[in-house]
Amino acid sequence: MDLEAMDSRFDISGDESKVFELIEDLKSNSTDVQRAATAELRLLARHMENRMVIANCGAISLLVGLLHSTDPKTQENAVTALLNLSLSDNKIAxxxxNAIDPLIHVLKTGNPEAQENSAATLLSLSVTEENKLQIGRSGAIGPLVELLANGTLRGKKDAVSALYNLSTLRDNKLRIVQAGAMSHLVELMDPATGMVDKAVAVLANLASIPEGRNALGQDGGIFVLVEVVELGSARAKENAAAALLQLCKNSGRFCSLVLQEGAVPPLxxxxxxxxxxAKEKARALLNCFQNQGYLHSGRR
Structure with a gap:
């Protein structure tokens, strides 16, 4: 039976017996049986009305265990089922x-689709504060940065979104900078990527720590930030101005570099x-230039 036909067959709301059968199959010693069961659960979990049934029947811990499967398709099915389950109220469960370490394992070792879906699951989990801390401490940031650098377009989008969520915590900001994310984020500031808004939001968060500002200044970030102030979306302009303000109020050298890039007219x-x-950040920047003697009074 093809997957689409199987997908249309099962609406299990009110019918837990099917899920219990699949859960028993997850425990099987047969790779083929496990692969088929994870494929069915993956499809069932696409439907919101099925997710709580699957979770309540105890599938989550078994699916987490199968993230270490040596069968690539079983691993991919398991991580995708967990991704679908995470889209409802199962994030804490x-x-x-203990899914975070196995998800990082998939992020490092899985096939491209499994890696993408692992990043997307970490993104989904990272909306809660306690998960942000745990994900950062567990070593997810390095593999997410690797996906940001070398993943598919979808993988990069999930990676940058996950890094954005994680970058609201100070400890994670330092980890993201130390993992070498800055140069890849700067590359994503190219409008052709479709990721400018999210990338510049991460940069604005990272610019709040000295290590982030130094990396931003070294990796060509100033030029692209000024460009976004001129040409970006309304939200991107806000975040670009916020990042530039962090640079300029903390360093006369960066202030001079920002001015050299022609920042005044767009600001x-x-x-x-x-x-x-955006108005508030732009005015603060112009005042910063003036106070440091770079602009004459009345230039505004």
């Missing part, structure tokens, strides 16, 4: 099943026509 425009937050 998945984390409590003047942003101070007049941007969102309220």
């Amino acid at each position: 998945i984390a409590n099943a 003047v425009a942003l101070s007049q026509f941007g969102t309220p937050r």
Whole structure:
């Protein structure tokens, strides 16, 4: 039977017996049986009404165990089932099943689709504060940065979104910088990637620590930030201005470099026509230039 036909067959709300059968199959010593069971659970978990049934029947811990399967398809099915389950109210249950280390294992060793779906699962889990801390401490950031550098387009999008969630915690900011993310984030500032808004939001978070500012200044970040202030979306302009403000108020050298990139005209425009937050950041930057003697009074 093909997967689409199987997909349309099962709506298991109110019918736990099917799930219990599949759970027994997950415990099988047969790779073929495990592969088939994870494939069915993967499909069932696509439907919101099935997710709590699957979770309540005890499938999560078994699926987590199969993230270490040596069969690539079983591993891919298991991680994708967990991703689908995480999209409903199962985030804490998945984390409590000690899923984070096995998800990192898949991120490092899985086939491309398994890696993408592992990143997407970590992204889904990273919306809760306690998971952010655990994910950062567990060593996920290095593999996420690797996916950011070398993954598929979808993999990169999930990686940058996960890094954005993780970068709201100070300890994670340092880990992200130390993992070498800055140069890859700067590359994603190319509008052709479709990821400028998310990449610049991560940069704005990283610019709040000295290590982030130094990396941003060394990896060509100033030029692209000024470009985004001029040409980016409203949200991207806000975050680019916020990142530049962090650079300039902490370093006269960076202030000079920002001015050399021609930042004043787009900042003047942003101070007049941007969102309220963008106007505030742009005006603060222009004041910063003036206070450090780079602009004459009245230039604004």
